[in-house]
Amino acid sequence: MTERLTSGAGVASVPRGFTVRAPASSANLGPGFDSLGLSVPLYTTLRVTPQEVTEVVPCGPELENTPADESNYVYQAMLLSAQRAGRTLPPARIEIETEVPLARGLGSSAAALIAGIVAGNELLGRPLDHETVLDVAAREEGHPDNVAPALFGGIVIATLDKLGTHYVRLDPPAHLGVTVLIPDFELSTSKARAVLPREYSRADAVHALSHAALLAAALSVGRLDLLRHAMQDYIHQVWRAPLVPGLSDILDDAHRYGALGAALSGAGPTVLCFHDTREPTSRLHTYLHSVMKRNGLSGRVQDFAIDPHGTVVSY
CATH class of the missing domain: 3.30.70.890 (GHMP kinase, C-terminal domain)
Structure with a gap:
């Protein structure tokens, strides 16, 4: 079963193993500073398997210098879901791979953040709707320009203020x-x-x-x-x-x-x-x-x- 994230909260039991795939993104596009971005088909992928103890396993050359424990940014992102939901994150094995080059302006941290928040939400049985997932991510990053297209795909115009994170998603124009x-x-x-x-x-x-x-x-x-x-x-x-x-x-x-x-x-x-x-x-x-x-x-x-x-x- 594959699900594209659109809108609304799901109701689910604690899941069996699953995979989360979040894309890279390009932000600003010139004048849209911290507010406009689009989704690029390079992906960060998490394979999550519930088990009795937590394991964090970075895979591949892009992640060879990242922590292989609970200090890993992806696992910390998973904890953000649990914190917003007021729940305890169940233990799991989390394998992490990425095609997104690090520190190149293609939203590598946003892809990791979104993938982690979505994975944590899924592991908890999906207590957070997608708008809340976006708000958690935008507040962690400080701006929504990368995390919004990483979550929803396409082209996204978004703002962050004290009332929440607000966005409009556009399908890419033809051609x-x-x-x-x-x-x-x-x-x-x-x-x-x-x-x-x-x-x-x-x-x-x-x-x-x-x-x-x-x-x-x-x-x-x-x-x-x-x-x-x-x-x-x-x-x-x-x-x-x-x-x-x-x-x-x-x-x-x-x-x-x-x-x-x-x-x-x-x-x-x-x-x-x-x-x-x-x-x-x-x-x-x-x-x-x-x-x-x-x-x-x-x-x-x-x-x-x-x-x-x-x-x-x-x-």
Whole structure:
């Protein structure tokens, strides 16, 4: 049995073994700082088997330096479900694998967090509905831009305030694809946030608000022709550009090589370009590789469809 997470709480007994798969995500998309993101089909997968003692088993080279005990971030995320539900988490064996590169701006921590919260909720018999799962995750992260698309899939606009986490999920527009340049160096979110100014001018605030609104509207109605203009940003990308060699060139010039728009993915260093799936991406790939070469970088360039499913639980 496979279940896509949509809405509403389930009622279930403590389950047999199950698998949780949560996707990577790309946040901000330019001006949608801390509020807009989409789901990318690279996955963090948990295999959970109830048993008498808890075991945490990170698997694969991406996770070789992560804790193999209850201090592991995924297990701590599972405990968040139990805390919100006012319950004790039953013991289980938790095997963890991921395809999401760490510290690259593709929501690796959000995928782990969502996978853990959903797994903990499932192990408890699903006392939390999906909106509560999102709120738990958003408050732990401090913003909903990665965790919302990791949970629900597609494109999600979300806010976090003292009353809760509020969101609108959009199905990806027809013919919208994603090309990502994933460099081989890491960039921590804390370092990328540290370079941001403490205050912004009114002009920059108006620019951000208007472009974020235009971007959300363009994605909602499929106006692919507006993406290049709507994705302009002065809030974070201009300040982070020195941390990501070649970023400024890509933001300025990628449209000349077939990109519909370009943005730093989350805190970086991954760079995301939208493309029209009816058109070849070979020129765009060649251009992105040339930017890396010109800046002495290595990495990979990949095309993806936007993941429409979000986090999936299967038995």
